[in-house]
Amino acid sequence: MGRGIAVSLARVGISVIALESDKKLLEVSKQMIINMLERDAKRRGVSAPLDLLKFTLSLQDLKDVDLVIEAVFEDMALKRQIFQDLSNVCGPTTLLSTNTSGLDVDALAGMTDRPHLVAGMHFFSPAHVMKLLEVVCGPRSSSETIATVMSLGKRMGKVSVVVGNCPGFVGNRMLKPYLEEAAFLLEEGATPEQIDKALEDFGFAMGVFRMSDLAGLDVGWRVRKESGLTGVDVDQNNPPRQRQGRRYCPIPDMVCEQGRYGQKTGCGWYKYDKPGDTKAKPDLSIHNLLETYRRRYGITSRKVTNEEIVERCVFTLANEGFRILEDRIAARPEDIDVIYLFGYGFPSYRGGPMFYASTVGLERVLEKLEHYYNANPDVPHLEPSPLLKKLVVCGSPPLNKWREQINLHSHL
Ligand SMILES: CCCCCCCC(=O)CC(=O)SCCNC(=O)CCNC(=O)[C@H](O)C(C)(C)COP(=O)(O)OP(=O)(O)OC[C@H]1O[C@@H](n2cnc3c(N)ncnc32)[C@H](O)[C@@H]1OP(=O)(O)O
Numbered sequence: 336m337g338r339g340i341a342v343s344l345a346r347v348g349i350s351v352i353a354l355e356s357d358k359k360l361l362e363v364s365k366q367m368i369i370n371m372l373e374r375d376a377k378r379r380g381v382s383a384p385l386d387l388l389k390f391t392l393s394l395q396d397l398k399d400v401d402l403v404i405e406a407v408f409e410d411m412a413l414k415r416q417i418f419q420d421l422s423n424v425c426g427p428t429t430l431l432s433t434n435t436s437g438l439d440v441d442a443l444a445g446m447t448d449r450p451h452l453v454a455g456m457h458f459f460s461p462a463h464v465m466k467l468l469e470v471v472c473g474p475r476s477s478s479e480t481i482a483t484v485m486s487l488g489k490r491m492g493k494v495s496v497v498v499g500n501c502p503g504f505v506g507n508r509m510l511k512p513y514l515e516e517a518a519f520l521l522e523e524g525a526t527p528e529q530i531d532k533a534l535e536d537f538g539f540a541m542g543v544f545r546m547s548d549l550a551g552l553d554v555g556w557r558v559r560k561e562s563g564l565t566g567v568d569v570d571q572n573n574p575p576r577q578r579q580g581r582r583y584c585p586i587p588d589m590v591c592e593q594g595r596y597g598q599k600t601g602c603g604w605y606k607y608d609k610p611g612d613t614k615a616k617p618d619l620s621i622h623n624l625l626e627t628y629r630r631r632y633g634i635t636s637r638k639v640t641n642e643e644i645v646e647r648c649v650f651t652l653a654n655e656g657f658r659i660l661e662d663r664i665a666a667r668p669e670d671i672d673v674i675y676l677f678g679y680g681f682p683s684y685r686g687g688p689m690f691y692a693s694t695v696g697l698e699r700v701l702e703k704l705e706h707y708y709n710a711n712p713d714v715p716h717l718e719p720s721p722l723l724k725k726l727v728v729c730g731s732p733p734l735n736k737w738r739e740q741i742n743l744h745s746h747l
Pocket residue numbers: 371374435436458459460461464465503507508510511540541546549550554555558598613614678679680
């Protein structure tokens with residue numbers, strides 16, 4: 336369905352056909368969309384554009400649309416099937432886009448008879464509020480497709496950034512190690528509240544656990560299951576807290592196994608008065624889970640400082656940002672900063688993770704990463720990236736000169 340996306344389109348005058356697979360869910364979603372649009376219209380002193388919306392359970396109703404934004408579960412097999420069906424149902428010039436959080440956009444394009452008309456349109460939760468739109472340019476997306484999607488993003492009042500196609504694109508590729516680092520801090524003795532407070536004091540709109548509860552913990556769980564990190568495919572011979580040769584923290588999986596998916600189920604890293612509520616309250620059962628876990632693995636809980644939390648989480652973000660630049664998935668460091676400022680509530684006065692790294696001093700960031708990597712040699716995301724090292728060797732040039740140290744053969 337993609338309720339927030341439907342709202343973002345209708346409120347700028349674009350007609351929407353919203354599709355669901357289940358009748359009951361369709362009714363619930365319809366009511367939520369109407370409520371959101373009415374609240375928005377009241378604030379702006381206009382009438383709610385309810386006549387622009389049509390709700391359906393039939394894919395056939397999409398046959399005459401100009402553009403589709405697919406937003407079904409993060410399940411590659413399901414998305415492949417949907418893209419094949421869309422290709423059959425929609426007219427030959429219909430653009431087909433996906434809101435996937437990080438799956439292969441080109442593989443989805445390959446399911447259609449028009450791979451040049453396929454691109455990623457990655458919105459951020461809550462989609463009717465967050466300004467960012469990541470526009471994922473696959474190797475076969477045409478320039479016209481990307482230009483059309485960028486112009487639609489502009490009409491929707493979004494800040495759109497073109498990125499390349501790799502797992503997680505830019506934003507979630509950086510989010511993955513950031514989430515992992517936060518989970519390691521839990522193992523070592525911190526609580527979700529402490530980590531969130533440290534990050535919110537740093538200036539994030541939401542700490543990592545509140546943000547995860549908002550987005551839904553099941554999205555990442557599905558991704559980890561598909562990558563064989565958890566679930567039935569896991570090799571039982573793994574040493575404890577190790578997967579695929581690296582340190583792995585199974586606590587997020589354990590939380591999901593209890594049906595705790597975040598705000599939408601009324602509990603996740605926090606508890607909520609009821610499903611859908613947004614006010615996060617500390618939950619004793621998570622504290623108990625952490626204590627039991629540490630006992631089971633013989634981990635002596637230690638006092639983790641707020642400084643360590645911020646350094647390990649934020650420098651990890653920037654480190655992956657450097658790798659993204661090297662891989663030419665983002666065209667420039669400023670694009671990465673825009674993504675974090677408008678998509679993830681990074682503190683604007685700190686300028687984004689890459690600008691922040693430059694203000695801290697690249698030499699210091701490198702030193703800190705080396706320190707944490709030496710202490711955790713089985714955590715590859717803490718290993719300083721080659722580009723960061725190169726920039727330090729070159730005397731830490733300002734951000735707008737970093738591109739000179741990167742091979743610029745990107746198609747972005
Ligand atoms: C590798 C694995 C990857 C797995 C993850 C996949 C997910 C993805 O693909 C990418 C993602 O989306 S990650 C999530 C990114 N979003 C964020 O980081 C949100 C950060 N938070 C914020 O910016 C503000 O707190 C926020 C804007 C939310 C609220 O700010 P304020 O408190 O100033 O806002 P208000 O003025 O009170 O409200 C404005 C509108 O926002 C709604 N809202 C507030 N808190 C919310 C919450 N916790 N959950 C849902 N909606 C919320 C609020 O209802 C209001 O809505 P409207 O009245 O309809 O306008």
